[in-house]
Amino acid sequence: MLVALKNIILKHWRGDYSLGFAYWIIGVGLTVAVSIGVAITNEFVSSYAVSSSLFGSILVLLCSLIVPLTIWQLVGIWRSAKYHTSEGGRLLWANTAKVMVVLAAIRAVLDFTAIGIPQFKEGVDLMSNGDMVGDFELRVLNQGTELELIGSMPFGTTESVREVVKQYPSVQVIHLNSKGGRVSEAVKLYEFIQQQQFDTYVASECSSACTLAFMGGNKRYLSKRGILGFHSASLPTQSSENLAQLNDEFKRIYRRHGVSEQFIRHAVGVDGASMWYPGHIELIASRVVDEIVESERFASSNATPQLQKSxxxxxxxxxxxxxxxxxxxxxxxxxxxxxxxxxxxxxxxxxxxxxxxxxxxxxxxxxxxxxxxxxxxxxxxxxxxxxxxxxxxxxxxxxxxxxxxxxxxxxxxxxxxxxxxxxxxxxxxxxxxxxxxxxxxxxxxxxxxxxxxxxxxxxxxxx
Structure with missing residues (x-):
């Protein structure tokens, strides 16, 4: 098996395969297969409580494999195109393949600079330091009918919530008191909240990615002392393309729940280093919140409200x-x-x-x-x-x-x-x-x- 794989690698690298096989099977076909593999890996990471160090290792491994794989693919296709005419092939197809290789190489360099390097650095950081987003705590309240999340939303947050809900199936309301975290985790928590048809409630502050999870509530409640904070997606290791995708995720979820377009534009238009805290009247009018309630409406929270913001x-x-x-x-x-x-x-x-x-x-x-x-x-x-x-x-x-x-x-x-x-x-x-x-x-x-x-x-x- 290993010998056969080694022969395939060497044969393509030397350009010994036909141009059609090199281009369509090893070039296009293998790229599609890798994309499917990355999607499956992402689904695995999203479905299980993968530790931050393991997630970082996966990022580093993928980045480390994709670079030499891309070089190998492009060099082999170029050499096959070079030999194509000597084997009776048409010059047009050989030149077309070379042009496509050049364009693919340029795109690969741009993608690696904009996406690969930041993700590689993030992977190394996760392996070395763990998830720097921060920790969280979960508290079961009101005889098991309410669950409070206080802190950040690092990798594994949703799975932890899921495990607590398994032990306390009578949970009906989830308190969200968080300044944000991983957008992917917030989206997963949003989907879980929707699946369970929980109500969501904020006693103190729910900002950034936390607002995505908040939108999953069957009914969305905000304490009179509570605040919601909004801004554009902003992570130091993300490319502008990735940030645009994250902002699209914010917009998609807000729109699904009928939030006004004016509010959405303002929310994602705020610089990632800043935060916008709209007033309660605007939150109700824009259909972000269903009801402003007194703090006694739900179980007492351990989170400290920031009164100057509310x-x-x-x-x-x-x-x-x-x-x-x-x-x-x-x-x-x-x-x-x-x-x-x-x-x-x-x-x-x-x-x-x-x-x-x-x-x-x-x-x-x-x-x-x-x-x-x-x-x-x-x-x-x-x-x-x-x-x-x-x-x-x-x-x-x-x-x-x-x-x-x-x-x-x-x-x-x-x-x-x-x-x-x-x-x-x-x-x-x-x-x-x-x-x-x-x-x-x-x-x-x-x-x-x-x-x-x-x-x-x-x-x-x-x-």
């Missing part, structure tokens, strides 16, 4: 009165503390648009103040049902706010000017912050919670 300007208009007032009370407490300790930080908190980045409150506030503020934000988010068609109606509130400013001006004549033209007072941070604190404290001293909330909404209104 917070939206609409909350300051649509929140219930008591939650809104409690939020602004915490803001005033924060402002007073910052104005006492570092008035420049107070200004940064009030006007983040003036600075390169927003103030990281958790790093500058005492633990008790920050915890109170976080609880106030959580309550606003949880108790607000954001409405797309909300219209602000202030009635007599502007009169009330103007009377409040008149009262402030009697004691502090320049505060009205400071509030109206704050940027002119950036060089006086203590004075600037004190004026705004006085304004908010005056709003919080109105006779009723309803009046307090009305004035605060008016002050925060941005046309």
């Amino acid at each position: 917070w939206q300007p609409e909350h300051l208009q649509q929140a219930p009165d008591d939650a809104l007032v409690r939020y602004w009370q915490s803001v005033v407490d924060n402002l007073n503390y910052l104005n006492f300790t570092n008035s420049q930080q107070c200004v940064q908190y009030l006007f983040p648009e003036w600075f390169d980045s927003a103030l990281a409150l958790e790093t500058v506030l005492p633990t008790n103040l920050y915890a109170t503020h976080r609880r106030a934000i959580e309550q606003v988010i949880e108790t607000t049902d954001l409405q797309a068609d909300y219209k602000a109606v202030f009635g007599s509130t502007p009169v009330l706010a103007n009377n409040m400013l008149d009262n402030i001006s009697r004691d502090n004549p320049n505060y009205r000017n400071i509030i109206a033209d704050s940027e002119s007072y950036r060089a006086q941070p203590k004075l600037l912050c004190t004026a705004w604190i006085t304004l908010y404290e005056s709003a919080l001293r109105q006779e009723t919670i309803a009046q307090q909330a009305a004035v605060l909404r008016y002050l925060a209104y941005d046309e």
Whole structure:
């Protein structure tokens, strides 16, 4: 067997086969056979929980075999074409075969540069370091009816989920709290979720490839504290052609579930190094999410929500009165503390648009103040049902706010000017912050919670 194979290899390499056999059988036929073999290997890898090191070994092996195989095929065909006329063959077919060999060689070099080298490097990395995407954990919740995934989506994620579901066949909802991972794994998980007809739910964040798995839900739920993040496919070892294929996979799945074309274009148009977090209203309108729910709707998650990303300007208009007032009370407490300790930080908190980045409150506030503020934000988010068609109606509130400013001006004549033209007072941070604190404290001293909330909404209104 080995001797016969060696003879075939040598005979083709020397160009001893007829041009027809070399071109159609060894050239075209073997290429088709290899393509089928790669597809079967890919199906094997996709169907079983293959370790990252084994997957890397397969990538390295395939890349290492395909390069010499391609060279062997092309050299043998070229030599067969060279000898074709001496054996009575037509010059036209010989020259045509040589042209095809040159074109195939150019295509092989381009493919190897764009696809082969990146995949070879990825294979080596997987063999040496394992899957760098990260790990994940699975938790069974609510008496076995819910399953939570927290972490990344490396190779083998779906198979692990499948094994847990075998042990807990009563699972109906899968929590997805992940910043993404392997697109191939996300697609496999999407298909498994569809097959099982699970509902999907996000308590904190589901971004990048995770959104593909999320779309598999029979019903798709998002916590009021939750966020979904979207961007174009981006992996350091992928060619532009591969990335286009990955983006096509995103589009295919989104379209299957009726997501609006405008949303899809925006989602895959975001640079891979960035992330787009659309608001809850847009997610509902674009048919990405079926329902925004309070966190108590499902079992408690171990994932920590990023409230600053789920917070939206609409909350300051649509929140219930008591939650809104409690939020602004915490803001005033924060402002007073910052104005006492570092008035420049107070200004940064009030006007983040003036600075390169927003103030990281958790790093500058005492633990008790920050915890109170976080609880106030959580309550606003949880108790607000954001409405797309909300219209602000202030009635007599502007009169009330103007009377409040008149009262402030009697004691502090320049505060009205400071509030109206704050940027002119950036060089006086203590004075600037004190004026705004006085304004908010005056709003919080109105006779009723309803009046307090009305004035605060008016002050925060941005046309």
